[in-house]
Each structure stands twice: as structure tokens, then as C-alpha cells.
Amino acid sequence: MNAQERKKQRIPTHERKPQRRKKDFFEVNLGYEEAEAVNEAERCLQCTNPLCVKGCPVNIDIPGFIKKITEKDYKTSGEILKQYNYLPAICGRVCPQETQCEGACIMNKMKHFQPISIGKLERYVADWNREKTDSKKELNISKAVNKKVAVVGSGPAGLTAAAYLAERGFEVTIFEALHLPGGVLVYGIPEFRLPKEIVRHEISDIEKLGVQIKTDYIVGRTITIEELRDEFDAIFIGIGAGTPRMMGIPGSELIGIYSSSEFLTRINLMKSYDFPRHDTPVRVGKNVIVVGGGNVAMDSARSALRMGQTTQFSHHDTYHPNHVKVVYRRTESEIPARIEEYLHAVEEGIEFHWLKNPVEYIGENGQLKAVKVQHMKLGEPDDSGRRRPVPIEGKFEVFDVDTVIEAIGQTPNKLLLESFPQLKLNRRGTIEVDQNLMTSVEGIFAGGDIVTGAATVIEAMGAGKQAAKSIINYLSDDSDSHHQK
Amino acid sequence: MSYTILKKVQAAPNEYDIWVKAPQIASHAKAGQFVIVMADENSERIPLTIADTDKKEAIRVIYQVVGTSTEKLAQLNVGDALSNCAGPLGQPSEIPEGKQTLVIGGGVGIAAILTIIKTLKEKGNHVTTILGSRDREHLILENEIREIADETLIYTDDGSAGKKGLVTDGMNALFEAGKRFDAAWAVGPTIMMKFCSLVAKEHDLLIWTSLNPIMIDGTGMCGGCRVKVKDTIKYACVDGPEFDGRYVDWDILMNRQKQYSKEETESEHVCKLGGIHPSQSKEGGLQ
Known part of the structure; x- marks a missing residue:
């Protein structure tokens, strides 16, 4: 195979052998070595009108972060990722890239070419930054805006909404019913596919933005919706599709x-x-x-x-x-x-x-x-x-x-929904929202599986980000009149 | 949040009565609801009925040591903190007003009827109580309950306190004496709740029983606590834990409670090997 031929094919990642891995819960995929990641990144055509970005629910600057890999500037590459996605080590592992960014990659349209291995590159950069960068890095947080937002649920939707808002100066509290934060990332996806240490690390990065996470907090029980509305200027509900x-x-x-x-x-x-x-x-x-x-x-x-x-x-x-x-x-x-x-x-x-x-x-x-x-x-x-x-x-x-x-x-978990009858539901029992992800109750937004029914981690993250943007618009429209009483 | 133990009393052999600092739970709890506690981060999530609340500051739970996680809980003393405590969970008891009521508690289940009796009295109901236990040593909360209930009957297996017999003997005695009730509660071992429900059924009496299937999250997320009531599947954690005992499929419940008996023996075996505490019974069930 000549160099040209080789460029058509993606570089495979290392995987543990089935006979070995099926005996334990350690991660199956081992990702790239540095040289492999650089070679794979060099396959990217750096399209001026990149289709992969349109295929990504959070529109990551994919050519941008990949370019930095070819320059071996993994730190900047990681910073690019984090501008769009607060959970890159998770997404790199669990996103269905084949139907999203990689599915949209222009190389699919070229005979005998395979798409760029975007997910595995994202994982490489995220892992490099987790292992190599100083955790006391300077955070880019805007001046406090003196608005409080409650986020219900600490799964991918809630974490993303919280991080986006906190970075822009909002005071954010996440309420989580279980004893650990992460939602489906901790109770649903197994260790061999998504090590919990990685989830913990990405969540601690979000906490460093100033997000407060209250575990053992069942909204509707430990705190009522009315109390939340009194204390917070806006609420995001991202409780997932929680009942089997x-x-x-x-x-x-x-x-x-x-x-x-x-x-x-x-x-x-x-x-x-x-x-x-x-x-x-x-x-x-x-x-x-x-x-x-x-x-x-x-x-x-x-x-x-x-x-x-x-x-x-x-x-x-x-x-x-x-x-x-x-x-x-x-x-x-x-x-x-x-x-x-x-x-x-x-x-x-x-x-x-x-x-x-x-x-x-x-x-x-x-x-x-x-x-x-x-x-x-x-x-x-x-x-x-x-x-x-x-x-x-x-x-x-x-x-x-x-x-x-x-x-x-x-199906939707009714514990919160039944303690909040004012929320309009659609016929599938999920929460009805407008195009800004605002529910039938002013100032209360929702996104992720509780709106769409069971979907993917990245779609929930996309919804969390969209809701966060809507919350910012909503709270900056007219400063004090929205405060829920 | 620090769930500090403020008070701890041994209520009976192997049973502890503790007050835990949990203002947010105390201020929202209603009769019939429960919390899920973890002694440490490796613990099972243990569901315990809220026995009482105090000035919106603390909750009281009474538990029996039945396995590894409850043993860990028993190791904690005043000043120590539970790693987790979540609640209040479950639907509150349906409390009537100005009615004749009968409230039955057996064993550690007596802990669960204390707030029910208190709330019934607050709403102007007449409360007759039957308490049952193995013997005098295992009879908990007797004085507290006598103080608030209008009438209290005691039954023990060996007759060391009250009359010798079962709580159902007490029910029969009341009915034979011509007593009539508008609603009843029975909380205790599953087999006791089953037989109380059979007696209540004969007398067309609504009887609320607090079901204790094995649970994990307590928020309707796992479906492990499913029970059959009136031929429909219900989740005890979010639809209950109280259901009309006349319509509960008790045999299914008792079978499902046995799910982990094998693993508990294994845990005991490991205890001998590695010094881990023995586990004799399932801990996921609501106490």
C-alpha cells in the first residue's frame, strides 16, 4: 500500500482482544497513540465549507481542532473543543459519529475513501488534556451577571446547560436525585465503554466554572417547584427519560x-x-x-x-x-x-x-x-x-x-412531572416546549430525553446548550420583571 | 450537606433509633414517606421510613441490622455523618378526618406508624393501635404511641408484653367486641401485612400496607420494586409505598423479596475469608 492509498483508509484505534476484555470491565477501546492521531489528523482535507460541523449537534469547529493536532498543539486543540463541548472525552467515546460528523464527512462521497475518525481524535485530545494539562488552568468566566439558574438533572443536558451559563457569569445550581452526578453517564453507560473516572473528571471541570451540584436532591420532593421558582430566575429541566x-x-x-x-x-x-x-x-x-x-x-x-x-x-x-x-x-x-x-x-x-x-x-x-x-x-x-x-x-x-x-x-419519569401539573405535556407524556425550549410555564425550560424521548448523549447536550442560550436571552430581555414569584 | 447523626439509641436488640440532621427533608416530609440512606459510598441504598421529624431540622429513622450496609450504618455514632440521605420519597399516607381508625405495627414496622398515628390525631381521628413483636425486648416505641393513640393493644409471640398472640388476634378481638373502623394501616413484616389484609378483607375494611420490595433508586427509575396490585404493575417507590392490602398480590411480593438471598450467603462467606460483615437478609427492602 503506497502513501496515497494509505490516506484513503482511516487509521484504526487499538482495541483489547475480545477473549481478554470480556472477562473484565476495563475499557475496550484504547484510543490512538500520538503518531497515529497525528497521521489520522493529517488525512483531514480541512474543507472550507465543512460538512462535519453541520453534522454535529453542537457544531464543534472540527477542522479547527483537527488542524491543531497536526501541529501537535493539543492544548489549543482541547480549548477549541471545550468552546463547543464541555464533555469531549465522553462524546469522543459514546457519540454515534457514524450518523453525525463522520457520516457527513466529505470523504464518504469519494470512492474508496473512509471518513476521518473524528470521534477518536476528539477522544485523543480530551484525554491528552486531562492527563497533561494543569488542572489549575485559568478559567475564562465572564463577569457575574447576578442571575440564578436552577438546573434539574445532572445528565448530559443539565451539565451542558449549566456549564454554558456558568461560563457567562450566571450563578448555577444543579439538583441531582441520585447520590452521584452524571445521570445516564454514571448509571447507564458501562465502565468498559465509558470509564467513570473520566465522567468524574469532566464534571469536576464544570464545577470549576462555579457550578454547584446538589446531590440527593429530588426536585418536587426535597425542594418544591414553587421554592425553586422563588429562589431562581430561570429553571432548566433535563431529567432524562427515567422510567423503564x-x-x-x-x-x-x-x-x-x-x-x-x-x-x-x-x-x-x-x-x-x-x-x-x-x-x-x-x-x-x-x-x-x-x-x-x-x-x-x-x-x-x-x-x-x-x-x-x-x-x-x-x-x-x-x-x-x-x-x-x-x-x-x-x-x-x-x-x-x-x-x-x-x-x-x-x-x-x-x-x-x-x-x-x-x-x-x-x-x-x-x-x-x-x-x-x-x-x-x-x-x-x-x-x-x-x-x-x-x-x-x-x-x-x-x-x-x-x-x-x-x-x-x-418513558418519562413522572416523579417531577406529577409534582408540577402546570407543565404541559404532549401525547407521549414528554414535556412540550416551544422553539426556544421554553415550556408552557414562563421562565422554565426543558431539553434532552424528557422532551424528545430517549435519544443520544450528544443530542441532549445540544438541547442543553440551546436552552442555555434561550435562558440568557430570556433573562437579558428585561432584567427584573421575569423574576418568578 | 452533612447528614450528621444527632442522637442514637438502641431501640431493641439489633435495632437502632437515630435522628439525622436533614433540614430540607424534615421540612418536606409527610406521614408515610421514606428516605434512602447510604452509610458510606460503597453502601447499598437503603430505604427507611421516616419515623418522625423535629422542628424542620432533623429526621428520625429506626432500622434493623439485616446485612452489610445496615451493619455499617450501625457502626456510625452521634457526630458521625451518613454519606447520603435522599427524600422524602413515596406518596404520603391518605389521612382522613374525624374517622374511626385502626393502626397496626409489627416489629421494626412500628417505627413507620408513629407519624401516621400523630397525623391521624392531628386530623381529629379516633386511633386504636395494635403493636406486635416477638417479645418485650423487641417492642419499640410503646410509651410514645400509648401517649398519642386513644387505645393501644399489645401482642407478643411469647406473652412477655401484652397478650400472647399475633396482631391479627387483636384485630379479631376488636371486631368480635363490635368495633368498626373506617380505615386501617398495617406496617410490619410482609407475612403480617398479608394476614392483617386478609382479616380486613373479611370485614370490608380499607387497610393501607406499606410495601417493602427491594429498591435501588427510590425515584421510579429502575422498576425493581414492581408489585402487583389489583392486577396492575405498580412501582412501590413512586406509586406507593402504601397500597390497599386487600388488593396486593402478597405471594409475588414475598417471592421477589427473596431475590438476593443467595448473594447474601455469599457475602457472609466472604466475611469469613476477608473480614467483610455478614449479610443475612436483603437490604433493599423498605424498613
Whole structure:
């Protein structure tokens, strides 16, 4: 392969071997070495009208940060990233770049060329800055504007809104219901895909901007909406899509059936992979079925696989591979999961069963023993544009199984919503907002999954940023008359 | 926020009565609600009913040591702080006005009925109370409750306090004496709540039971605490914890409470190996 040929292909990142990595919760992807990052950055054509920027929900100056990598000026590169995105080490790891920046990259239109590996470069720069730069760096915070904003929820939407506002001189307090900040970044996405140390670091950077994070604070309970409105000039609600949707089929109460939310919360937030050093257990049988085809299903399946292995955290000294199947009611081409996550799951030995849908759980003495699945075929396209799965009459199959994890989506968490009946909801139960992300109540804004239904980290961040801009406009329109009483 | 322990009393063998500084929770708590506490950052999230509140400054919880995390909690003394405390969670009790009410508490569940009784009295209800426990040593809050309730019956398994028998014997005795109630509460071990509900059902009596399935977040996020009431799935943490016991599927609840019995034995095993405290029972369940 000559140099020209080589430039067509992206430089792959290092990944731990499936046989090795499936035994522990350490990160799968190891990212680039410096020379590789520079070589990959040099592939970038530095378009004058970059399509990648339009493909990014927060419109990062992608050619700009990549240019600085070619100059080995990683510090400036990191500063460019942080102008647009407060969580670059996270986005570099979990964004679906293939449908966003990388999907828009001009190189896709050129025969035999692969798009620039933008996500992995973002990760490289963010990691370099985390490891190499002085944490006491000078912060670029505007003069205080004497306005207080409450942010409800410390997930990607809330963190982004808070950081954007704090940088512009607003006094921001984040209220988080759980004992740790981060939302889905800490309870949902597993360690092997997003190390929690990185989440902690990026959140501490946001705290350095002056954002105050109050954990154990359940808005609607620990503090009422009225109290918040009295104390703050504006409120941003970014509470995510927090309640699991479940199949609700016969046998759902048997022991061994989890929602993906419970399963992943036990493992990620409560660190039950490190039981008994952490007190919260999780029970995973030898035969596991995960229902669903999204990223959460992949995370659940790969976590279940790892729970059966010897890990350095475990006191077990024997090797007990779990058998994990994913059943999905459509086919491989309809799965919503990122291709990278799906391929990782396949490499690790997860079995995929397409066109099957559980219809009954069968138990013995209260414990799940088997799952009856209905065989499906694809019919006409539905609202999502994907072909609708329809049951094939009379065609069933029974799998012996100890554990089922249902990863079939989320609905809005009603805890906050029911304590705030003035908020207008749309027919899906999510919060209705105008084009500025203001809710039906003046001065109260919302964004992320609680508005759109379950989506991605970066889309939530985009919404957080947009809401922050709207809040600034709203509060600068007319200084004091907006103060909520 | 520092959730400092302001007061600590051993209420019974293996049961502790503590006051925790938590002004924001104390000022918002209502009867029937609970908090989730963590003794340290590696703890389980333990749901505990708020037994009382004081001048909007502190909350009182009474807990039984049932495993590793509650043992860690028991190690904390006055002046120490819990690592986390979140609440108030759950729906408050539905308190009527000017009615005849019956409130039953069993074991550590007696802690949960104290605020219910107080609130019922504030709303002009007549309150008859039945307290039950294994023996005199395990009977908690007797004097406090006698002071506020209109009438208090005591039952113990061995007859060392009150009458020998079960709280359901007390219920039957009241009904046989011609007593009639408009609403009842029963909080205690699941099996006690089940049998109280069966007796209440015979007498067409609304009976609120505070369900105690295993929980994690307590905010409706995980779905682990799902229970079946009137053939519909409910989340005890956000829809409850109080449900009309006549319509609760008790067998499902009791089965789901056993989910982690195996891991608890394992934790005990590790205790012998590595000095970690033993865990005999599930800790995720509401006390």
C-alpha cells in the first residue's frame, strides 16, 4: 500500500482482544497513540465549507481542532473543543459519529475513501488534556451577571446547560436525585465503554466554572417547584427519560427478570460487579437473554457476559462463561445500536436472534426458567420508516434461561412531572416546549430525553446548550420583571 | 450537606433509633414517606421510613441490622455523618378526618406508624393501635404511641408484653367486641401485612400496607420494586409505598423479596475469608 492509498483508509484505534476484555470491565477501546492521531489528523482535507460541523449537534469547529493536532498543539486543540463541548472525552467515546460528523464527512462521497475518525481524535485530545494539562488552568468566566439558574438533572443536558451559563457569569445550581452526578453517564453507560473516572473528571471541570451540584436532591420532593421558582430566575429541566418500559407479558414478576435500567444501575452506579466490596449485588444466571436492539441492549448483554467471568474485582477463582443471547423483533439492518457496539458484542460472543419477540416467561418456584418467543417477519414500514415486525402465526420457540434483561425503551419519569401539573405535556407524556425550549410555564425550560424521548448523549447536550442560550436571552430581555414569584 | 447523626439509641436488640440532621427533608416530609440512606459510598441504598421529624431540622429513622450496609450504618455514632440521605420519597399516607381508625405495627414496622398515628390525631381521628413483636425486648416505641393513640393493644409471640398472640388476634378481638373502623394501616413484616389484609378483607375494611420490595433508586427509575396490585404493575417507590392490602398480590411480593438471598450467603462467606460483615437478609427492602 503506497502513501496515497494509505490516506484513503482511516487509521484504526487499538482495541483489547475480545477473549481478554470480556472477562473484565476495563475499557475496550484504547484510543490512538500520538503518531497515529497525528497521521489520522493529517488525512483531514480541512474543507472550507465543512460538512462535519453541520453534522454535529453542537457544531464543534472540527477542522479547527483537527488542524491543531497536526501541529501537535493539543492544548489549543482541547480549548477549541471545550468552546463547543464541555464533555469531549465522553462524546469522543459514546457519540454515534457514524450518523453525525463522520457520516457527513466529505470523504464518504469519494470512492474508496473512509471518513476521518473524528470521534477518536476528539477522544485523543480530551484525554491528552486531562492527563497533561494543569488542572489549575485559568478559567475564562465572564463577569457575574447576578442571575440564578436552577438546573434539574445532572445528565448530559443539565451539565451542558449549566456549564454554558456558568461560563457567562450566571450563578448555577444543579439538583441531582441520585447520590452521584452524571445521570445516564454514571448509571447507564458501562465502565468498559465509558470509564467513570473520566465522567468524574469532566464534571469536576464544570464545577470549576462555579457550578454547584446538589446531590440527593429530588426536585418536587426535597425542594418544591414553587421554592425553586422563588429562589431562581430561570429553571432548566433535563431529567432524562427515567422510567423503564417493560414487556408486561405473563410471568414478568418472576425472579430473574430485570429492566435494563435496574440491571445497569446495579452494575454501573452501585458497582455490583465489584460485589462484595461494594454492597449491592446483582444476580446474573448462566443463560441470559436480552430483549431489544439498541445501545442499552448491547450494554446490558456485554455487562451480563462480563458478570459471569473472572474479573480482577471478583473473589471467584473459576472461569464461568455466561451464554448471552440478544433477541430482537426486527433484523440486523433495523437495530438502533451503534454499529461499533454491535460489532463489539458479536466479537465477544453474544448470540443474536433476529425476528423473535418474547410472549411469555415461564417459571418454577418463582424463578424464571424459560422464555417463550414468537417468531416474527417484517411487514410494511411503520412511523419510524422501518419495516414493522408482525408475528408469524403459530410459530414459537422456547429458550431455557435464568435471567432476562428487557431493554425496550424508556418513558418519562413522572416523579417531577406529577409534582408540577402546570407543565404541559404532549401525547407521549414528554414535556412540550416551544422553539426556544421554553415550556408552557414562563421562565422554565426543558431539553434532552424528557422532551424528545430517549435519544443520544450528544443530542441532549445540544438541547442543553440551546436552552442555555434561550435562558440568557430570556433573562437579558428585561432584567427584573421575569423574576418568578 | 452533612447528614450528621444527632442522637442514637438502641431501640431493641439489633435495632437502632437515630435522628439525622436533614433540614430540607424534615421540612418536606409527610406521614408515610421514606428516605434512602447510604452509610458510606460503597453502601447499598437503603430505604427507611421516616419515623418522625423535629422542628424542620432533623429526621428520625429506626432500622434493623439485616446485612452489610445496615451493619455499617450501625457502626456510625452521634457526630458521625451518613454519606447520603435522599427524600422524602413515596406518596404520603391518605389521612382522613374525624374517622374511626385502626393502626397496626409489627416489629421494626412500628417505627413507620408513629407519624401516621400523630397525623391521624392531628386530623381529629379516633386511633386504636395494635403493636406486635416477638417479645418485650423487641417492642419499640410503646410509651410514645400509648401517649398519642386513644387505645393501644399489645401482642407478643411469647406473652412477655401484652397478650400472647399475633396482631391479627387483636384485630379479631376488636371486631368480635363490635368495633368498626373506617380505615386501617398495617406496617410490619410482609407475612403480617398479608394476614392483617386478609382479616380486613373479611370485614370490608380499607387497610393501607406499606410495601417493602427491594429498591435501588427510590425515584421510579429502575422498576425493581414492581408489585402487583389489583392486577396492575405498580412501582412501590413512586406509586406507593402504601397500597390497599386487600388488593396486593402478597405471594409475588414475598417471592421477589427473596431475590438476593443467595448473594447474601455469599457475602457472609466472604466475611469469613476477608473480614467483610455478614449479610443475612436483603437490604433493599423498605424498613
